[in-house]
Amino acid sequence: MINANQNPREKFYNFSKRKAKKMPTRIIQKIRSGEGGYFPLIKLLPNIITLASLCIGLTAIRYSINGEFMRATSFLLLAGFMDGIDGRLARFFNSSSDFGAQLDSLADFVNFGIVPGFVIYIWVGSYANVGGLNWALVLFFAVCSAIRLARFNVDLGKATVNPILEKYFFKGIPAPCGAAMAMLPMVLFYEFGDGFYVDPFLVITYTSIIAVLMASRIPTISIKKIPIKNEYAYVTLLILGSIIIGLLVEPWLALAVIGITYFLSIPVTIFIFVKIELAAKKSGSLNV
Structure with missing residues (x-):
């Protein structure tokens, strides 16, 4: 009552x-x-993070238009970090779905296929006139990224022909890594300032190579699946701790070192992959 x-x-x-x-x-x-x-409601969190990363990635274009290239690069890297955690959260909350997978793929194409090309286009155009070549780079980078992501989506759920490649290696450079690597000349410029001249044609050539590596099938290392022996655990922690310290103290220099190291590791990764594959074929099985 x-x-x-x-x-x-x-x-x-x-x-x-x-x-x-x-x-x-x-x-x-x-x-x-x-x-x-x-x-x-918590099961929507992974999709919310995916949409947030999409908005953050697109905001990088806005900052580059305003000439704030350092902030644009930071936002692009933040979008890459968020892309790395949304899938893990989906598995943690048992909320993986086809909708979430498609949403993540579309966000990846925008953030790592379109945004990097636009940022580089605006950055190079701010200090050099290279004509239509600069815009051609935007289109080429987007096309290679689309091919990379489409192939990745098609391969999902398929029985792999080569378990070695599936377990320890990626096919080509992953889209987030490709976007981060494309920013390397800009990161070097931030670190060394006006004393570091970045030739526009060199930037376009380098970025085109990164785009080709994304669309290629060459093996690149999957860092999260690298096997580490017990006796090297403390050394690994020391290296990771040093990287974190570097990112906190000298972020642009640390990012430049990480990017150059990753780029130089590609030939080494190919050599290791071929060696493991030949050994597996000799033993009569590709399962490792």
Whole structure:
């Protein structure tokens, strides 16, 4: 019974409380278990992060238009970091879905196929006139990124012909790594300032090579699956700790060193892959 002397807030509280008591236990159980069309709101978090990374990546174009190239690069790298955690969160919350996978792929194409090309286009155009060659780079980078992502989507769920490549290596440079590598000349410019002249044709050539490596099938190392012996655990932690310190103290220099190291590791990775593959074929099995 509602007391006439109660204020409106108390009346609403008492009314809601009575309604909650009448709510069937079955509905509450469905909300908790995710059955019957109900699901916890937290399961939307991975998709929210994907959309946030898309907005952050596009904002990099805005900053580059305003001439804030350092901030544009930072936003692009942040979008790459967020791309690396949305899938893990989806698996953690058991909320993986076809919709989330397609959304992530579309966000990857925008962030790592379109945004880097535009940022480089605006940056190179700010200090040099290379005509239509600069715009051709934007188109070429986007095309190579689209090929890379389309092939990745097609390969998902397929039985791999070569388990070695599937387990320890990527086919070509992953799109986020390709975008970060494309920013390397700009990162070097930030670190060394006006004393470091970046030839526009060299930048275009270098970025085109990165684009080709993305669309290629050459093996590149999957860092998260590198096997480490127990005796090297402390050394590995020391190296990772040094990288973190470098990113905190001299971020642009640390990023430049990481980028150059990754680029130089590609020939070494190809050599290791061929060596492992030949050894596996000799033993009669490709499973390692």
